[in-house]
Amino acid sequence: MMQIQQLSLSRGDKRLFAELSMQAKAGEVVVILGPNGAGKSTLLLALAGLHAADSGDVRYHGTSMAACSKHELAQLIAWQGELPPTEFGLTVRQRLELAANATSATAADIDVALTHMQLQALAGRSLGALSSGERQRAEIAAVMVRDCPVLLLDEPTAHLDMRHQVDCLKLIRREARHGRLVFSVLHDLQHAAAVADTVVLLDGKGGICVGKALEMLTAERLAPVFGVSLQGSGRDLRPLYREYDEEA
Amino acid sequence: MNIRENPWLLLPVLLAASLLVGGLALGMGEHWINPLSPGDDMASRIVWELRWPRILTAFAVGGLLALAGAWFQVLLGNPLAEPYVLGVAGSAAVGAISAMALFPDAAWVMSIGAFIGAWVGIAVVLAFAHLGTARLLLAGVVLAAFWGAVLMLLIALLPERGVVRAYAWMMGDLSNSLLPGWSLLLAWAVALACGLLLSLSLDKLLLGEKHAEALGVDVYRLRRQLLLLASAVTAIAVTAAGTIGFVGLVVPHLMRLLFGSLHRSVLIASAFGGGLLLIMADSAARMVIAPAELPVGVLTAMIGVPVFLWLLLRRTS
Numbered sequence: 001m002m003q004i005q006q007l008s009l010s011r012g013d014k015r016l017f018a019e020l021s022m023q024a025k026a027g028e029v030v031v032i033l034g035p036n037g038a039g040k041s042t043l044l045l046a047l048a049g050l051h052a053a054d055s056g057d058v059r060y061h062g063t064s065m066a067a068c069s070k071h072e073l074a075q076l077i078a079w080q081g082e083l084p085p086t087e088f089g090l091t092v093r094q095r096l097e098l099a100a101n102a103t104s105a106t107a108a109d110i111d112v113a114l115t116h117m118q119l120q121a122l123a124g125r126s127l128g129a130l131s132s133g134e135r136q137r138a139e140i141a142a143v144m145v146r147d148c149p150v151l152l153l154d155e156p157t158a159h160l161d162m163r164h165q166v167d168c169l170k171l172i173r174r175e176a177r178h179g180r181l182v183f184s185v186l187h188d189l190q191h192a193a194a195v196a197d198t199v200v201l202l203d204g205k206g207g208i209c210v211g212k213a214l215e216m217l218t219a220e221r222l223a224p225v226f227g228v229s230l231q232g233s234g235r236d237l238r239p240l241y242r243e244y245d246e247e248a
Numbered sequence: 249m250n251i252r253e254n255p256w257l258l259l260p261v262l263l264a265a266s267l268l269v270g271g272l273a274l275g276m277g278e279h280w281i282n283p284l285s286p287g288d289d290m291a292s293r294i295v296w297e298l299r300w301p302r303i304l305t306a307f308a309v310g311g312l313l314a315l316a317g318a319w320f321q322v323l324l325g326n327p328l329a330e331p332y333v334l335g336v337a338g339s340a341a342v343g344a345i346s347a348m349a350l351f352p353d354a355a356w357v358m359s360i361g362a363f364i365g366a367w368v369g370i371a372v373v374l375a376f377a378h379l380g381t382a383r384l385l386l387a388g389v390v391l392a393a394f395w396g397a398v399l400m401l402l403i404a405l406l407p408e409r410g411v412v413r414a415y416a417w418m419m420g421d422l423s424n425s426l427l428p429g430w431s432l433l434l435a436w437a438v439a440l441a442c443g444l445l446l447s448l449s450l451d452k453l454l455l456g457e458k459h460a461e462a463l464g465v466d467v468y469r470l471r472r473q474l475l476l477l478a479s480a481v482t483a484i485a486v487t488a489a490g491t492i493g494f495v496g497l498v499v500p501h502l503m504r505l506l507f508g509s510l511h512r513s514v515l516i517a518s519a520f521g522g523g524l525l526l527i528m529a530d531s532a533a534r535m536v537i538a539p540a541e542l543p544v545g546v547l548t549a550m551i552g553v554p555v556f557l558w559l560l561l562r563r564t565s
Contacts (some may be wrong), residue, residue, distance in 0.1 A: 050461055050462060070461065070465065070466050074462065079462040081458055081462075084454075084455040085454075085455070087326070088327060088454045089504060090455075094509070095455070098452050101452075101463070
């Protein structure tokens with residue numbers, strides 16, 4: 001469904017990585033991991049058509065993204081990024097309506113999305129009156145309401161409490177089961193293990209490694225990239241905090 | 249039915265309010281004149297040759313300034329932006345005062361000077377349009393400071409009589425506009441229509457440029473369109489009436505507080521609300537120290553700011 005062909009990206013003057021090539025299919029969850037500044041968000045932006053690549057190409061269903069209009073991309077891809085500004089007093093429902101407007105979603109779809117993220121009671125509130133976690137839930141609902149075949153999520157569990165983190169991860173799996181392709185940047189290795197079929201690991205020095213989640217989520221692979229001691233693998237992979245106590 | 253959900257319901261209310269305020273303003277003055285049967289020749293001439301064109305001008309200029317304010321606020325992602333934020337008023341003032349200095353005997357050259365000055369200012373700003381919002385704003389602020397310095401230099405060189413006229417222009421004057429009221433009203437209608445055509449994209453731009461683009465908006469094109477539209481409207485308003493502050497800042501804010509943030513409502517309400525505010529301010533300016541007149545820009549600030557602060561307090565409590 002999606003082919004990334006020799007994609008090279010920079011942010012400002014800094015080259016992030018060169019010649020990433022991979023394929024992903026409908027129903028797959030691809031998790032992007034890597035240290036701060038490695039280019040995870042920039043990669044998502046490039047896949048969304050919101051950041052120009054230095055070279056290379058991204059194809060959806062065989063069509064180059066560069067050949068698509070902004071309008072066509074908005075039908076195909078739902079992107080969730082930083083929280084939008086709140087100065088102008090949009091309400092939660094208006095936020096979802098603007099998202100829904102890019103596709104053919106209806107008022108009923110908006111209600112469903114609000115219910116999923118437990119936002120019904122907040123629907124009429126202005127975004128500026130909400131907590132970061134509540135705003136994040138509104139952003140996730142805004143992605144869901146668009147009903148696009150490709151979802152690009154940039155740290156969707158950021159700001160969320162434990163319950164909504166779990167809900168969010170379930171939602172990612174459910175969307176994949178419904179045949180959508182999901183790319184998600186995540187920082188929590190347990191979250192990654194809970195949803196990932198495939199992992200893209202950016203090491204922050206220009207190196208890229210793509211592989212099956214089970215092979216990628218191991219202490220041997222991740223510890224050197226993040227510079228921490230890890231133990232276990234897959235869903236049990238976690239940092240060794242005790243070691244730091246001893247150092248101190 | 250809810251006005252917030254259906255902004256077209258605003259139209260009859262705003263039209264009625266405009267007729268009422270306009271009618272009252274026609275009659276108001278040192279002596280009350282019934283505008284429907286003005287009586288003797290003198291009163292009739294005052295109403296139809298002096299007050300009526302001036303009310304049309306006030307309505308259109310107020311509406312244009314409010315529209316430009318709403319556009320600049322979303323363009324720059326900053327609710328404190330106003331029509332003069334990118335220095336267009338400064339360059340217009342430099343144009344007007346230079347024209348006055350060169351041709352001190354002809355009043356109408358000030359309008360032409362203002363128009364040319366405004367467009368020089370716009371051309372300079374357009375050269376920065378491809379930069380991001382923050383740098384565009386910074387460029388605008390620096391340019392405004394530059395035009396302000398040139399203005400001070402000009403005023404320092406003017407003879408005393410010229411200084412008085414320069415200040416009068418800079419504080420706003422609706423009494424001798426070169427542009428006829430009907431042409432300003434036409435500009436007002438065209439500007440409102442253009443704004444309404446863009447209103448959905450403007451709403452999406454409230455979410456930030458990246459989000460707007462992800463929702464299918466060609467942000468680069470929209471920014472250029474908005475910059476040109478808002479600047480052109482500001483240039484027309486400045487040419488017609490000099491610099492009148494606070495209308496463009498306060499009115500879109502008020503309308504957002506009253507009718508929500510979606511641009512269909514904000515633009516319709518601002519176009520009328522700005523017009524009504526300026527008619528009222530100008531009527532007051534004519535009467536407070538009659539037969540002399542106050543500069544209308546002073547009054548817009550004096551009416552606009554307390555109302556704005558009161559609404560701000562009420563909203564947050």
